[in-house]
Amino acid sequence: MTLIGIRGGEDSERAELARMLLGELKLRGQSVSVLAYAGPSADIDIPGKDSYEHRRAGAREVLAVSRLRWALVHEAAEADTYTYPELDDLLARLAPVDFVLASGVTEHVGITLNLAKDHETLQAAHGAGMTRVFRLDRTAQIANFIVNASDEKHLTS
Numbered sequence: 576m577t578l579i580g581i582r583g584g585e586d587s588e589r590a591e592l593a594r595m596l597l598g599e600l601k602l603r604g605q606s607v608s609v610l611a612y613a614g615p616s617a618d619i620d621i622p623g624k625d626s627y628e629h630r631r632a633g634a635r636e637v638l639a640v641s642r643l644r645w646a647l648v649h650e651a652a653e654a655d656t657y658t659y660p661e662l663d664d665l666l667a668r669l670a671p672v673d674f675v676l677a678s679g680v681t682e683h684v685g686i687t688l689n690l691a692k693d694h695e696t697l698q699a700a701h702g703a704g705m706t707r708v709f710r711l712d713r714t715a716q717i718a719n720f721i722v723n724a725s726d727e728k729h730l731t732s
Contacts, residue, residue: 576608576671577685579721581678583697584690589678592688592697592711599718600674608669610677612659620648674721686721 579596581589593609600607613619620627626639630648637648647668651658662682669675677684686701690711699717700706701724709717 576666576669576673576675577721577724578666578675578677578680578683579686579688580680580684581676581688582681582690583692584694586678588690588694592690593676593678595714596676596718596721599714600721603718603722605674605722606672607674607676608672610665610669610675610680612679619646686724688717 581592583589584592590611593611597607597609620630620637620639624639626637626646626648629637630650635650639646639648662680666675681687686699689698689700691697694711696708696710697717698706698708699720701720705724707720709720
């Protein structure tokens, strides 16, 4: 799988770019996952639901399962409150895919997308330095760059 680091801009701009690229990459038959960091106290399960209540009651992990999806919620120990898990550990939890879009990730990336301060362009780079500048409204061109990147891109697994 190729890790794509999305950097620069606001959180909302990085998230919007990831959403747009998801659609474009899926149109090309690619499988895509997203690694999204949240604030330290973000709740990703819903108050009032069993999974939330079990976690709040002290469960270290809650595996919420339905017919259509499942989610593992892991409560960090007090000593871990201000640290993120290692990137390799997080990636190891994902099922194999062609690409992982990761906002804010700078290490081990195969492709880097740097949002410019002008809010209209991004610089895309991979491998041994191939770099291109794209307008943000040209999502199809950005997806083509990603899919057609040379074999020099860094594979994470």
